Amino acid sequence: MHTTEVLEGSQAVALAVKACRPQVVSAYPISPQTHIVEALAGMIANGEMDSQYVRVESEFSAASVVSGASAAGSRSYTASSSQGLLLMTEVLYASAGMRLPFVMTGVNRAISAPITIQVDHQDTVSLRDAGLIQFYVESSQEAYDTHIAAFKIAEDPSIMLPVLVCMDGWILTHSYERISMIGQEEVDGFLPPFRPANFLDVNDPKTWGSYAEEDVLMEFRYAIHLAMQRGKRRIKEIFSELAGITGRDHGGLIEAYRTEDAEVILVAMGSVVGTIKESIDKLRSQGRRVGLIKIRCYRPFPFEDILGSIAGAKVVAVLDANFSMGSEGALGMDLKAKVCGRPGAPLVIDFVAGLGGREVNEERILEIVEKAEEMERFGLPLDESYWVGLDPDRVP
Amino acid sequence: MKTGKQSSEEELFVSGHRACHGCGMAVTVRHVLKATGSDVIVVTPTGCLETFTSPYGYSPWRVPWIHHVFENGPSIASGVAAALKAQGRDHVRVLVIGGDGATFDIGFGALSGMLERGDDVLYICVDNGAYMNTGGQRSGASPMFSSTTTDPAGTRSLGKIERKKDLPGIIAAHGVPYVATASPAYSKDLEKKVKKAMQYHGPRYIQIDTPCPTVWGFPSDRTLEVGRFGVTSGLVPLFEMEDGKITSVRKVKNKIPVEEYLKAQKRFKHLFDSEKGRDAVRKIQALADENVEKFGL
Numbered sequence: 207m208h209t210t211e212v213l214e215g216s217q218a219v220a221l222a223v224k225a226c227r228p229q230v231v232s233a234y235p236i237s238p239q240t241h242i243v244e245a246l247a248g249m250i251a252n253g254e255m256d257s258q259y260v261r262v263e264s265e266f267s268a269a270s271v272v273s274g275a276s277a278a279g280s281r282s283y284t285a286s287s288s289q290g291l292l293l294m295t296e297v298l299y300a301s302a303g304m305r306l307p308f309v310m311t312g313v314n315r316a317i318s319a320p321i322t323i324q325v326d327h328q329d330t331v332s333l334r335d336a337g338l339i340q341f342y343v344e345s346s347q348e349a350y351d352t353h354i355a356a357f358k359i360a361e362d363p364s365i366m367l368p369v370l371v372c373m374d375g376w377i378l379t380h381s382y383e384r385i386s387m388i389g390q391e392e393v394d395g396f397l398p399p400f401r402p403a404n405f406l407d408v409n410d411p412k413t414w415g416s417y418a419e420e421d422v423l424m425e426f427r428y429a430i431h432l433a434m435q436r437g438k439r440r441i442k443e444i445f446s447e448l449a450g451i452t453g454r455d456h457g458g459l460i461e462a463y464r465t466e467d468a469e470v471i472l473v474a475m476g477s478v479v480g481t482i483k484e485s486i487d488k489l490r491s492q493g494r495r496v497g498l499i500k501i502r503c504y505r506p507f508p509f510e511d512i513l514g515s516i517a518g519a520k521v522v523a524v525l526d527a528n529f530s531m532g533s534e535g536a537l538g539m540d541l542k543a544k545v546c547g548r549p550g551a552p553l554v555i556d557f558v559a560g561l562g563g564r565e566v567n568e569e570r571i572l573e574i575v576e577k578a579e580e581m582e583r584f585g586l587p588l589d590e591s592y593w594v595g596l597d598p599d600r601v602p
Numbered sequence: 603m604k605t606g607k608q609s610s611e612e613e614l615f616v617s618g619h620r621a622c623h624g625c626g627m628a629v630t631v632r633h634v635l636k637a638t639g640s641d642v643i644v645v646t647p648t649g650c651l652e653t654f655t656s657p658y659g660y661s662p663w664r665v666p667w668i669h670h671v672f673e674n675g676p677s678i679a680s681g682v683a684a685a686l687k688a689q690g691r692d693h694v695r696v697l698v699i700g701g702d703g704a705t706f707d708i709g710f711g712a713l714s715g716m717l718e719r720g721d722d723v724l725y726i727c728v729d730n731g732a733y734m735n736t737g738g739q740r741s742g743a744s745p746m747f748s749s750t751t752t753d754p755a756g757t758r759s760l761g762k763i764e765r766k767k768d769l770p771g772i773i774a775a776h777g778v779p780y781v782a783t784a785s786p787a788y789s790k791d792l793e794k795k796v797k798k799a800m801q802y803h804g805p806r807y808i809q810i811d812t813p814c815p816t817v818w819g820f821p822s823d824r825t826l827e828v829g830r831f832g833v834t835s836g837l838v839p840l841f842e843m844e845d846g847k848i849t850s851v852r853k854v855k856n857k858i859p860v861e862e863y864l865k866a867q868k869r870f871k872h873l874f875d876s877e878k879g880r881d882a883v884r885k886i887q888a889l890a891d892e893n894v895e896k897f898g899l
Contacts, residue, residue, distance in 0.1 A: 229688035230681060258684035263715030267677035270670065270712070274681025277668055278643070280688050282681070300671050406643045406666040406682060408694050413661035415669035417653055 207389040208452075215346035215378040216241030218385045219285075219311055219371075222353035224255045225393040226309075229280035229400075232260040232271035236290040237323045238375035239313040243285055265290035269297035269310075276306040277414060279405030281357060283308060287375055288315035291329045295336065301368050302337025302430060304415055307360035307402075309353065312340075312372040313379050314476065314527075316562045323375070324563025327476060330372040331504075331528040331536045337430045339369045339437070340504040342475035346383040348456050349373045352502075354388075355448045358397050362444070365437045366402075367430065372504075374477040376563075392451050434506035441503060459508030461500040462515040464490060468497030470578055471516050471552070473541060474525040475501040478559070478566050482525075485571040496575055501537065509544035516545070519552045521582035523574050526591070527560040534558075534591040553582050559594040570594050612664075614640055619662040620654040624822025626812035626829060627651055627728045630786045631699060634726055634810075637796035640665055643682055644697045647675035647704035650735045651728060673708040675700045676716035679723040687722075695800060696722065702729040702743035706767050710742075717776040717805045724799050724806045727769070730814040738817035738869075742767040745837070746889065747882045748869045755872035760882050765889070773807045774843045780806040781843040786813075787829035791840060791852060798842070811838045819868025831863040836890030839897045854899045860887045 213221070219242050223231075231250075233243035249255040260271045265286050272282035286294060291312055301308070312330040316322050330340060339359060343349045352371050360369040373379060404412060418426060442458040449455040464486055465471055472482055479500045489496045499515055501508070516522055522545065526535020533539065538556025545551050557574050560566045574594060581588055614635035621628040627650060635642070644667045646652050652669045655662050670678045675698045683696045705713060705727040716723060732750050733739040740753040744762045749755035753762045774781045779802045784792040792810065799806040813829045815822040832838035833852070837860060840852035861883060864870035873879035873886075893899060 230684045232681065232684075258688045260680055260684050260721075261719065262677060262680075263711060263718070266674060267680070267712050267715055270674035270677035271681035271684065273670060273674075274645070274668070274678035275685040275688075276681075277678075278682045278685035278689075280685035282685075296671055297674060304670070406668060408641050408643065408666060411640075411664055411666040413656055413663050413667050415652075416656040416658040416661075417669075418658040422658055 208386055210384060210386045212382050213346070213385045214241060214380060214382055215349060215373065216380065217245050218346045218350040218383070219353055219373070220245035220249065221387060222350045223283050224249055225390055226354060226357045226397055227281065228257055228283040230258045230260065230272060230275035230282040231284070232262055232268045232282070233284050234262050234265045234268045234286070234290060236265070236287045238315060238379050239285045239287040239290070239311065241379060242311060242313070265293040266297060269294035269301070272308040272310070273297060273301040273304070273306050276301070276308045277304070277406050279400065279402055281361070281400040283310065285311035285313060287313040288317055288329045291333060292317065295333060298333060298338060298368065299336045300415070303426060305366040306368060307366050309356045309360055309369050309371065311353070312370045313375045314372055315375045322562050325375045325377060326561045326563065327372070327527040328529070328561070330370060333370065334505060334536060337367060338505065339365070339367055339434065340372060341369070341502055342372045342504055343378070344477055344479040344500060346378050346381070347385055347454070349378060350385055350387065351448060351452055351454060351456065354393060354397065355444050358444050359437070359441055361400050361402070362437070362440055363403065364440055365433050367433060372476070377477045386452070386454070388452055396448060396451055438506050438508060457500070457502055458511065459503040460511045460515065461502060463498040463500060465497035465499065465515045467495055467518065469495040469520045470523065470575055471497045471499060471519045472523050472525060472571070472574065473499045473501065473512070473537065475504060475537070476527060478525060478527070481566060481568060482571055485568045488568070489575065507540050507544070512541070513545065513548070516552055521553045521555065521578045523578040524554065524556050525559045525566070525574065526556055529558050529561065529591070538591060555581055555588055556591040557594050558591045564595050566594065612636070612640060614664040616662045616664060618660065620657060622816045622822070624815040624825045626730065626786055626814060626825050629825070630728055630792070630810050630812050633786060633789050633792050634699065634796050635665065637793040638695070638697060638800055641693055642695050642697045643668070644699055645675050645679045645682065646698070647700040647709055648672035649701035649704055651699060651701060653735055672704055674712055675704055675709050676712040676723070676725065679725070680716050680719065680721045683722050695724065698723060698725045700725070700727060701734070702727060702731060703733045703741045705729070706742035706769055714776065717773060717778055720804050722803050722805070724808070727807070727809045728812045729809050730812045730817070731766070732817055734814050734817050743769070747873060747886060749872055750869070760872065760878060770807065770809055770843065774846050776805070777846060778805045778807065779845055782808045783838070783840050784808055784810045785829045785833050785838060785840060786810065787826045787833060788840065788852065795842065817869070819871070820866055824866065828863070828866050831858060831866060834858045835860045835863040836893045836899055837863060837886070839893045839899055841897055848897065851897045851899060857894070860890050
């Protein structure tokens, strides 16, 4: 049975997680992740949810607890933000290497210093190479749906990797939205109990987390890459299976929005996508040929789908809410790596937008579109990323 | 539900691992698993034990064993314990066996968290007083005036001048039900303590002094003898604490001067060639005397 309620984004995520029946939850508080883990703790305290909740002394331990629980064969969940995700980083690399399929929410928040609680994607993008599958969501509804899919994707025998669902802090976690939820029996039908082929079992003792040398470490890394590449199809299948139940199709690895005949295509991920769609609708109504590719799945990187959608474009403007110091935004780099050099490839320009909560509104999106058009028209080579809304007088 | 096998005859840590000749840790782990029986899951943080027992494709572990990273042995164990509880696998117990670097230093925060939460884990520290896996660097467990590679003896140094961290005391202060110290030189005592610890629930801690011929610097056929010297000199008191109170102490009948223990090892060699060194030996003797008094050895 489907129900609809007006919920805070965090509450929506907590209800999705609850419906997935994780046996172990572990978390350490950090803004803006707190409302999710508080909601889970509350439901457990009231007997509405049956999970072991391990209240740890650090994010390092939160990631470790869910890793240990996953190795012991239990579905597990954690969430964090910003510094907390950085503190988890070492653990997450090892857990991906050991193919431990827990799910976590990365509530996006910028990294210190300067310390801030404002949103950007630097935290989760810094985990890009860890071997986690990464999804980014546009709305709290999509966050709800994606968390349910995430457990099934993580635990798929052909994938077996941790999944990180990224949602913008405050903008999504702390705002209220109408959320449509599926019934428990539908979730149970979609997501059977976690029964891994291998777990820490006294009746079948195995050695986990061995020491490897130069003869085999590369093969372990390649196995993760293969699981991700081959997992692309499985992720799409799982998304559409869930869409069949929810009646909501958010797309596959990407969502192409009004890209047909578009000359300028914006590429973005996270909640800014909603604003971009509004802007595109207005620009389209003025006859301007502008479209959008929303990245839902950042790792594995869905370049095949992207290439298919940008085929006719003249210029691709990438919005990066992160920056690799001394280089450019990560999404821009990914696009350039996979697009440039192909015959007829469009110009790809990297726009740094929305660092530390800097607003990206319709006016700024128009600025990006026009800047991209201008650069394409005059064939201007751009060696640097374009920093949207930067105040040169305030650069310390 | 399956009932646990408890045979102390069963070998659960078998030959074929790659420990150094005379490794005190290998013999210790064998005794520990004889005492626990086979219904345990062992977590081992990064260190010697992980390295010499897990070359990919080989394993001496006849129980399920997991290594993850260096500083999270306790929290991996907490996760395993939570999963076992959630699954109703009540007969399976969780054990951490980690070195002093993982326990006293880098994993100390995680250990304190595990203790405070009351998680059902027996934590065994195989304490050889330095980072042996990386060549013998100073740890919070290194004994006073030992020479380590990062705090070496030299013309201006007597090695580590600080005391060893009192981890059993710190752990007992968390209000845990069982804390003990042991030595492979007293293997029956060691096994008895592990068996006793297994009868308790909640976090428990046993610190086992594990001589390391390679880094302590003694012939590999003298491991247990050096371990015994540690105990009989009074530097390694063997005791049990239940609910925060000392409930048993292994009396030392024929005490030896600390000199005899120190002279058997190269890591203390520098103490015997200068007046300052001899002064340091007197300070080490004072530590032993303090233990004799405190524990009534």
